[in-house]
Amino acid sequence: MELKPIDLSPPVITEAEVEAVSAVLRSGWLTHGPRTREFEEKFRALVGASHALAVSSGTAALHLALAAAGVGPGDEVVTTPLTFAATAEAILYQRATPVFADVDPVTGNLDPAAALKKITKKTKAVLPIHLGGYPADMAALGTLCSERGLFLVDDAAHAVETLCRGRRVGTIGDATCFSFYVNKNLTTGEGGMLVTPHADWARRAAVLRLHGMDRDAWDRYAAGGTPGYDIIEPGYKYNTTDIASALGLVQLTRIEEGYRRRLELRKAYDEALADLPGIELPPRPDAKSGDRHAWHLYAVRITGECPLGRDALAAGLRELGVATSVHYHPLHLMTLYRRDFGGREGQFPEAERLGRERLTLPFSAAYGPEVARDVAERMREVIERG
Template structure:
C-alpha cells in the first residue's frame, strides 16, 4: 500500500473546490445565497426530482421530512435497525416511536415481507435506508405504503448515484434525504439535501429549515430594499450555506468519475472475497444501479476462532482503517432502556450487526491500496 496506514476514507478535494471556495469568499456572500440555489438546481437535475432543498445535514432532512409528513407525538414510524443513529433519533425528536423491521440477510436492507405485520393504526411513515448504496425494494415498499396511506421517506445518505428500475433515487419516494458528510460519495464537509416532487412539502420544508420565517435572508436584503418577515412556525436552523454549496458544486461535477472508480474497486474486492467461506459479501440483484458507497463484508465468526472486534482490531493493526456500518440500532442503550428492545427480536440485523466490517472504498485510493487491503484481510482471516 502507498501509506503505512490506509485511512478508512479521505475526500477527493482539488483545484475545482479551491476555485469555487475562493470565488464564494470574494463574492461577499457566504451564507445561504446564490451558490446554494445553484447547487439545489443542479442536484434536482441530477436526481430528476422537481425540488431539491439544501440543508446542513441528512439528519436535518430526515427530521424535516417527518414534520412535513405530519408525524407527531404518539405516532409510529417503521424503519430498519441497520442504519446510523439519526434515522431513528429523528423519530424520537417528533415524539413518535420507531418500529424496527428486520433486514434481508443478503442485502441488509429492510425486508419488505416483514413490514406489513408491524403496521398499526398509529403508523404514519416508512423510512427505508438504501444500505451501502444499494436501493431497498421500492416497488414493494411503495405498494404497501399506498395501501396503508403511509408516507415514504428514503434515507439515501449512501446512495446519491443509485437507481432503482431505471429511476434515480431522489425521484421515487415522497421525500428523499441525502448526506454530504465528509465520508460520503460527494462531500460538503457537513451538509445534506432533501428532494421531493411535492410542491407543498418543498415550500414547507424550505420555510422550516430557516427558523420558520416567511422569506430567506437572501431575499430580505436584496436590491428591492428591506422586506419584513413573519414567523409562520417555530422552525429550525437547518439551512445549507454558500461555502458548503461551493464544495458541492465542484464535487457534483466529478460524481460519475468517482463512481466509476468505486465500481472498479468494488469488483476487485468482490472477486477476491466471494470464494472465501468465512466471508459473506452482500448480494446485488435486479435492475439496480448501486452507488458503491461502502464495501461491507460479513465475517462469519461462527466459522472462526475470533469475534468481529478481534478481527477488526487485527486489520487495523496491520495498517488498514475500517468502519462499522452498523451495529443494530435497537440494541443501543437508549433504545433498549426506553422501549425494552431485546436481543432476539431482529435476528438478521443482530447477526449482521456483530459481524460487519466496511473496507476502504474511495477514489483517492490506488489499485495497489485495494490489493493491499485484500491481502491484509485474507491474512487475518487465515490466522483465525
C-alpha cells in the first residue's frame, strides 16, 4: 500500500484567509496600504514592541535593522553559524564582516561565552537567532552588549511566540526581525517584520524600505495626502503588499491556537519517539525560568546508539514518504565562508556536531498528534530495517 506523503511544514490556510485576500483584490489597492498599517499595529501590539515595520521578507528586516544600527564597511557582527543563509548574508549586504562564534551544545543557540571571545574593537553588533523557537540567552547577550556599547539585533524568524525569562521576543533587543515565509508559525507567503524600541531606527528603516523616499505611496494617496515626495538617501524595494498583510491579519488571530496545536504535536512526538534507540528528543527550557519555546521546529538528535546515521535515516524516511530537513548545515562550512572568511572543519565543534546529528521532523499546526505517531512508526520501520 502506498503511504500518504507527510510534508515538512504545511501552512494552515482557512476560508478566512481566502476571504481576506479576496477583499483586498476587490478593493483596487494591492500594495502597502491600509491593511499593512493595520497588520503593523496589531503585530506591534501582540509583541508589545514600540515600533513595527512590515517588509517583504525576514531577510529584508535583518538588512534594514543592521542598516539602521549603522553597521557598515569594516564593522564586525558576531553571529551563530547554526542558522539560515539570511542571517549572515544581511551582514554582508552592509559590507560588514560576519564573525561566527560557537553555539550552546544543548540548545544550538549562540553561546554568550563564545560570542564574548569574538568581540574586537571592530564589533558593532551581536546577532543571535532563537533556533527553532528556543529562546536565545538574551539576558547574557544583552549584558555583553550593553557593557561594551554594542547593539543586540535578534533574528526571530522562528520565534513569534518565544519568551526569554518572561519577556516577549521583540521587546528585548535593539531590533528584532521576524519572517513570515511560508513555513513559519505566522505566514504571509513571503514577508517579514522589523520591530524596535528606537524611534530613530524605525524612521530610518521606513525610509530605506522604499527607495529612500520620505513618504510612501499610501501616505501620498490616502485622503488628505499630497503626491510629492523627496528622496533622502539610496534605499531598497522592501515594502510589502496589502495582499500579504490581509493574510497576516487573519494568521495573527490564530497565533495562540497554532501554538497550542504544535504543543500537542510536540507532546505526541515525545511520547511516540521515547523508545526509539538513539533518538534524542529536542531540549525544553525549564518551565520555571520564564523561557517559552515557540516550537517552530521539532528537531531530534540522532546519536551513536541509533543503528542508522542521520543521513541514512533521512533517506529511509524519504522512501516512506516523510519529508525531513536539517536546521542547519553550519554556514562557516559553506563555500562562500570557507573561501572568503577562512571557514574550516573543526572551527565550531558544537555547531558542527549538531549540524551532523540534528534531524527536523514534519511539524505544523496543520498536523494533529496522529501525524507524530505515524512519523514515529515509519521511523521505527526504517531503523528496524537497518
